[in-house]
Amino acid sequence: MTTLLIIVLAILVALTVFSLVRGVVAFLKTTKIDLETGEGETVTEMQLMQNKAMFARIKYQALAVAVVAIILAISQ
Numbered sequence: 001m002t003t004l005l006i007i008v009l010a011i012l013v014a015l016t017v018f019s020l021v022r023g024v025v026a027f028l029k030t031t032k033i034d035l036e037t038g039e040g041e042t043v044t045e046m047q048l049m050q051n052k053a054m055f056a057r058i059k060y061q062a063l064a065v066a067v068v069a070i071i072l073a074i075s076q
Helices: 002-036 040-075
Strands: none
Touching: 002 040
């Protein structure tokens, strides 16, 4: 059981990192587009993408914390 939870935890950590990188890339693209063109339409689109990526990161991070809590409860 613990092995399965550790595998799930590793997957959730990977998803958290992936979402974090997607959010940072969207932020950098937003900044680059804003500096180069000043077009508000593209910036808004990229900001929505950034918000979605950051919400996904928070969701995966919360699930990972829950799995760690379960592992700790089982091990005691």
